[in-house]
Amino acid sequence: MTTVSLKQKLISIVGEQYVSDGLAEKYVYSFDMTENPPKRPAMVVMPESVQQLQQIVRIANKDRVPLVPFVTGQNIGGLTIPQVDDAVTVDLKRMNKIVEVDDEAMYAVVEPGVTFGHLRKYLDEHNPSLTYTYPLAPPYTSVLANALLQGLCDLSTMRGAMGDFINGLEAILPTGEIVRAGSAIMGDGNWFGRYPLPDLVGLFSGWQGMSGFVTKIAVQLWPKKQFTRHAALFTFGEVPTTELLKRIARAQLIDDADCMSLSIVKMLLGVSPPVQVYGGEPDYGTLLTLSGNIEKEADAKYELIETFVEDARKNESRQLLVDWDAISRMLGDQAKSWVDFPSDAFKVLTEYDGLTWVGTYIHPKHWGEALSGGRKIVEKYGFELMAYLKPMNSMHFGEFKFIIRFPKDDATVEKVRHCNEELLDFALSLKALPYKTPVWAAKKLQQNADPGFVELLKRIRKTLDPNGIMNPGRWGL
Amino acid sequence: MLEQPKDFIGNILAILTSKPLARPDFKDIVAKWKMVVVLETDYYPVTIRFDKGMRVEHGDIPHPTLRVNAKLSTIIELVKGKTSPIRALLNGGLKVKGILRHPRATLRFYRLISSSLKR
Numbered sequence: 001m002t003t004v005s006l007k008q009k010l011i012s013i014v015g016e017q018y019v020s021d022g023l024a025e026k027y028v029y030s031f032d033m034t035e036n037p038p039k040r041p042a043m044v045v046m047p048e049s050v051q052q053l054q055q056i057v058r059i060a061n062k063d064r065v066p067l068v069p070f071v072t073g074q075n076i077g078g079l080t081i082p083q084v085d086d087a088v089t090v091d092l093k094r095m096n097k098i099v100e101v102d103d104e105a106m107y108a109v110v111e112p113g114v115t116f117g118h119l120r121k122y123l124d125e126h127n128p129s130l131t132y133t134y135p136l137a138p139p140y141t142s143v144l145a146n147a148l149l150q151g152l153c154d155l156s157t158m159r160g161a162m163g164d165f166i167n168g169l170e171a172i173l174p175t176g177e178i179v180r181a182g183s184a185i186m187g188d189g190n191w192f193g194r195y196p197l198p199d200l201v202g203l204f205s206g207w208q209g210m211s212g213f214v215t216k217i218a219v220q221l222w223p224k225k226q227f228t229r230h231a232a233l234f235t236f237g238e239v240p241t242t243e244l245l246k247r248i249a250r251a252q253l254i255d256d257a258d259c260m261s262l263s264i265v266k267m268l269l270g271v272s273p274p275v276q277v278y279g280g281e282p283d284y285g286t287l288l289t290l291s292g293n294i295e296k297e298a299d300a301k302y303e304l305i306e307t308f309v310e311d312a313r314k315n316e317s318r319q320l321l322v323d324w325d326a327i328s329r330m331l332g333d334q335a336k337s338w339v340d341f342p343s344d345a346f347k348v349l350t351e352y353d354g355l356t357w358v359g360t361y362i363h364p365k366h367w368g369e370a371l372s373g374g375r376k377i378v379e380k381y382g383f384e385l386m387a388y389l390k391p392m393n394s395m396h397f398g399e400f401k402f403i404i405r406f407p408k409d410d411a412t413v414e415k416v417r418h419c420n421e422e423l424l425d426f427a428l429s430l431k432a433l434p435y436k437t438p439v440w441a442a443k444k445l446q447q448n449a450d451p452g453f454v455e456l457l458k459r460i461r462k463t464l465d466p467n468g469i470m471n472p473g474r475w476g477l
Numbered sequence: 478m479l480e481q482p483k484d485f486i487g488n489i490l491a492i493l494t495s496k497p498l499a500r501p502d503f504k505d506i507v508a509k510w511k512m513v514v515v516l517e518t519d520y521y522p523v524t525i526r527f528d529k530g531m532r533v534e535h536g537d538i539p540h541p542t543l544r545v546n547a548k549l550s551t552i553i554e555l556v557k558g559k560t561s562p563i564r565a566l567l568n569g570g571l572k573v574k575g576i577l578r579h580p581r582a583t584l585r586f587y588r589l590i591s592s593s594l595k596r
Contacts, residue, residue: 262485271483272481275483279521280522281484281485318519318520320549320553322553325557329493330489330493330553331489331492
């Protein structure tokens with residue numbers, strides 16, 4: 001089909017205002033903050049409804065037009081950059097309805113364009129006893145995209161990756177049919193969970209848009225605790241730091257732990273780039289968040305953490321737990337920046353036009369070693385030391401990433417690519433799994449993974465998308 | 478008045494002292510001081526130079542006017558108001574070398590620190 005006739009067809013569905021093949025739009029949708037190579041789509045279309053999107057998919061399937069799902073493009077993995085020529089980027093941000101919030105079963109059903117900011121505002125106004133979460137991303141990122149990409153958030157230390165929060169979903173298959181997975185197969189107002197059923201959410205979660213368009217997702221909400229308090233933990237050494245975090249997380253005392261290289265804390269304090277490490281500074285600063293239904297519950301949790309830190313001080317007397325009152329006095333207004341860091345992270349991370357990381361989920365036994373080895377690699381390349389790690393799902397696994405902020409000149413981009421490849425090779429050697437996986441990383445993962453898994457992926461994809469229209473090239477498939 | 482230090486403890490000191498140093502009268506007084514204080518902590522030492530203002534640098538220098546020694550946990554106790562500089566001095570949590578030789582510098586530094594710790 002010619003580009004002109006495709007454009008006319010898309011205009012007939014969504015209206016002229018929401019289709020563009022203009023140079024400016026194609027440029028804007030061709031890249032993200034990462035080092036992943038840019039590629040321009042042939043066109044951008046913005047549907048407003050499931051029906052419009054279904055019509056777009058049907059045309060694309062009939063005419064073999066590659067489609068790339070897009071909401072805000074804030075991922076750190078090049079995940080919305082087309083991998084093939086003549087792709088149409090389908091920007092879903094106009095599909096932004098909060099379809100339902102169920103106070104009793106504690107879930108929200110949202111469309112792709114609903115952001116963390118939207119949901120937070122809605123819950124504050126309509127369901128103040130409930131809370132969702134926020135990711136390591138700005139508030140204008142998509143709830144649906146983050147859940148499907150299995151990212152981490154401020155509830156991950158207690159409850160795991162966001163993919164675990166999905167109760168069910170509605171999707172348009174690449175062949176145009178609308179399907180549901182989860183308890184809402186019994187009808188609306190019934191999105192309470194995924195079980196007991198064949199878990200077909202797995203056909204879409206983690207697939208990076210290769211298996212269809214998810215048009216609605218039900219995510220779990222949680223009761224808001226009455227008392228929340230914070231504390232800061234300053235630690236030395238990769239293994240002692242991870243061992244202490246493991247102990248605290250396993251005891252299920254904390255809602256969240258954001259552990260980061262001290263350089264990031266210094267960035268929040270306003271230290272200008274490049275932020276260097278000075279001998280004797282603690283290696284890591286961890287923001288601990290703990291809560292309780294009554295103040296005593298939160299206080300008791302804090303007291304127990306104090307005993308764990310006291311134990312750790314027997315081996316390293318400088319490990320230090322500091323309550324938030326003292327931190328507020330020591331760090332002034334910047335203490336609030338630390339609490340807000342995950343959702344306000346781009347304030348310091350976007351110092352330059354480039355931002356990237358290799359983030360992985362890893363077995364707890366390799367967590368400290370991974371952090372230590374990764375640090376050496378980053379230091380070898382001379383980038384600022386910006387590790388970020390989180391105990392996940394009460395310490396069933398760990399997360400770690402090395403963040404690199406960089407100017408996007410050719411030489412630096414090349415250096416970033418080498419550094420990230422080396423970081424990933426090292427992580428894979430420890431059997432870690434990269435998340436929000438860019439194509440280059442997915443290819444490396446496949447080289448190391450069970451071949452049966454890769455074959456199964458290909459077979460499922462072929463079954464769901466016989467014409468290969470959904471985000472082709474993604475994951476190197 | 479104070480350049481942004483590049484190290485962690487330097488930044489904490491900068492934030493703590495920023496409140497009294499924001500007062501023009503006190504800022505003018507400090508601007509006239511000429512002395513060097515080394516703060517030794519269990520993390521690392523910082524050198525605080527008073528010379529037409531205040532500057533905090535990572536590291537130690539020989540022969541400062543005053544040499545103050547305290548663990549970071551003691552500094553936090555001071556910040557929280559759980560102890561005072563005098564009490565910490567008396568119980569050994571805070572040690573100062575140079576008190577006898579430089580009593581005026583000691584008083585000046587005490588004044589700065591106690592003003593910084595005021596809630």
